[in-house]
Amino acid sequence: MKFIERYSFLVHILGWLAFSLAPFSFFPFSFKESIHNYPILLPNIINNLLLMAIFYLNLHWLTPNMLKKGNLGRFYSVLAGALIFVFLVDIIVFQHVFRFAPTYLPNPDRHLPPPPTMGGGQMPPPPQSSPQGNPFPQPQSSIFGMMNTPHISGMMISFVLVVVFSSMMALIKERAANKAIQQQIIYEKLAAELAVLKLQVSPHFLFNTLNNIRWLARQKSDKTEGYILQLSDLLRYMIYHANHERVALQREIMYLKNYIDLQRMRLVNPSIAHFNAEGISDELLIEPMLFIPFVENAFKYGLHSQSESMIDISLTVREGTLYFFSQNDIFKDNTPSLVEDSGIGIQNVRKRLALNYPNQHQLEISDDGGKFTVNLSIQLQP
Structure with missing residues (x-):
């Protein structure tokens, strides 16, 4: 199959040459003599050209656009x-060729000796011509008569074979x-799933979180146990649930909440990171780890040690459609090329959306007005 696809042009040329030259195998003359003595070959050549056009018309247009789509009529x-x-072109050509067929035909009496004379010098009467004497049937005077000729019958059979073969090739x-x-x-x-597995655990995030928890433990803070539980839940979700085809939207939101809470832990002012979820029901399912690259980028590039910043993240479900929104400030010395989707993580999300939600999502990313904004809508199925 790969060989045929690679050399398809050559295969088509050889196939049509074999199809066109096949009639010459039935004539005991050379190519030039066949054209001279058998003018029926001219209609065959014209007929083959028409069949070639019909073959490619059916191969590239009729079958793909009509037969495949059920437009049988x-x-x-x-x-x-x-x-x-x-059929009409064949009849016209056929009639024209046989109108001038005598000019093509060799004279059977051209090289024969003179006939013997009868008594009294009279010539014998000319012999009656045999029905088989002329190899060319006389042109018929009606279309119905023409349909009974071998050439027209062969044309119709060839037409059916060409249509069937081209349809099979197209299918x-x-x-x-x-x-x-x-x-x-x-x-x-x-x-994409492999890329997600590689991006699931960020060592930098884990190291920072563990260092922050260690600092809280040294301070004997009452929040230490809660953050340890949140980190445990976050790791459990990434290890045991992220490899599922679909997860409950509630679980995904809880994972995002744990991640955001652990990020807030290292902020001097935790209130600058907002997260809100509305309209979530238990029966809704979602592709796991779909939003985390946007959230990671918001915290990675949207915070500045010497400037005020704000991160706003929300998830809303209305009438079966999920709307994800993320916005963070842009700092020129802290942000890579946001126009290029901020790295591999968001490119991976684009691929996963195209694979798992084709024609069911819309993703818009912009960096206007000093803000990096992500708007994602997905049509969910309960």
Whole structure:
């Protein structure tokens, strides 16, 4: 199959050459003599050109756009019109060729000795011509008569074979393309899931969180146990739930909340990081770890040690559609090229959205007015 696809142009050329030259195998003359002595070959050549046009018309347009989509009426109507057109062209060419056929035919008496004379010098009567004497049937005077000729019958059989073969090729090609697309989707999904697994645990985040918890423990703070439990829940979710195809939206929100709370722990003013979730129900499912790259980027690039900053994150569900919003300040000395999606994490989210929510999501990322804003909407199914 790969060989045929790679050399498809050469395969088509060889196939049509074999199809066009096949009639010459039935004539015991050279190519030039066949053209001279058998003018029926001219209609065959014209007929083959028309069949080639119909072959590619059906291969690239009729079958993919009509037969595959169930428009059988239009499909058969166009084929019927094409058959009538080829039939009429064949009749016109056939009649024209045989109108001048005597100029092509060799004179059977040209090289024969003179006939013997009868008594009294009279010439014998000319012999009656045999029905098989002329290899060319006389042109018929009606269309129905023409349909009984071998050439027209062969044309109709060739037409059917060309249509059937081109339709089979189009369907096989479509099936192979769909199979390749499905394999590519599986590959992209596995690659995206692998990338997610690599991005699940950020060592920098874990080290900072553990250092902060250690500092709270030394201060004998009452918050130490709560932060340890939140970190434990966060790690448990990443290890045991993130590899599922779908998780409850409630679990995903709890994971985001734990992450944001642990990030707030290192802030002098924790109130600058806002998180809100509304309209969440238990039966809603979501792709796991889908929003964390946006939240990570907000804390990674939206905070500044010497300038005021604000991080605003929200999740809202209305009428079966989830709306995610994230916004943070932009600091030129602290932010990479946000126009290029802020790194691998957000590029990975784009791929996962395309694979898992095709035509069911809308993602808009902007960096206008000193703010980096993410608006994501996903149509959810309970």
